[in-house]
Amino acid sequence: MKKKKNRFPKKTALLLGAAALLLLGSTVGSTRAALTYYSENYVAGVEMSSIGITLLENGKTVGARNYDKNGEWMVTGGELLGDLLKDGELLVPGKPYDEQLEVRNSGNIDSYVRVIVTKSWTDKEGNEVPVTTLDPNLIDLHVTEANGWAEDTSARTAERGIWYLNGALKAGESVDFADYLSIAPAIRDMMTKSVEQSGNATTYTYTYDYDGYSFRVGISAEAVQTHNAADAVKSAWGVDISDVITNVSGN
Incomplete structure (x- = not known):
């Protein structure tokens, strides 16, 4: 008779998320964009004793x-993203x-971790x-790959990137994950020009295509x-651990 092997429960492990929505607007004739923002943090998961994870931003x-x-x-x-800009500062x-x-x-057992980054735009x-x-790629959250993070390029979409440690x-x-956020300068060239003729006067009006977008x-x-x-990674993330994490220990 074969002995049954004791296996760690195949459960989805801890999930932690933090999301933020930022409003990017502009004024005609300006190369700067006004930025206002609000944020919403969310968490979800199932019980897994002694496991924990924390996301910090600028040490907080x-x-x-x-x-x-x-x-x-x-x-x-x-x-x-509450401290991204100083009071009255415009995003450049x-x-x-x-x-x-x-x-x-922040738990008391070693863990494998990954970070999912999503980026998108919304209209008025x-x-x-x-x-x-x-293009969501105009939003650049710079990942510090030197710290051991590697993107699963097979899972990449225009709006999502998955990074494994x-x-x-x-x-x-x-471990540090990202160090800066910026909006690509190419967005300043996305404008529509209209021309109005009145007598001998010609008026050119430039309107940013992203005006009022978020x-x-x-x-x-x-x-x-x-x-x-x-088994744990396959159950939680649906991938083979050897495909996404080279240095595997603790099996």
Whole structure:
């Protein structure tokens, strides 16, 4: 008779997300764009004892979900992108703005982690703008690949990128994910010109194609336990761990 192997439960591990919506507007004749913003943080997941993950922005926690010793989830949240601009400052396309994003293993077991970045545009009515109208790649959240992050290019779309950390993130340790955010300067050239003739006078009016549009950036950090990693990662993320993480340990 074959003995049954004890396997770690195949459950979706911890999910943590932080999302922000930023409004990008403009005035005719200006090469700058006014920026206002609000943010909404969200968390979701299922119970997994001793696991936890925290997302930090410029050293401050903007989202966390941790399983405590009493068997309850401890959830914290804060404003994302709240300090991107100083009071009265206008966003300048092409200028990098400090956006130090950091992922911390706030549990007490080693974990594999990934981060999902989503980017999109919406029009004045809040409808999503097709990528053929305004490219989400104009929104640049710069990922610090030197820290061990690698993108799963097979999962890349115009609006989404998935990044895996190579190797386990040890309990209590942190790793930088991104260091700045900018809007590509090419957006300044996206304008429509109209010409009006009145007698001997000619009036040229330039209207930015993105006037009144909004750009949306979403960050979701996720963790999976290293124990029985192949099954755990396959169950949680639907991928083979060897395809996305080269340095695998703790199986």
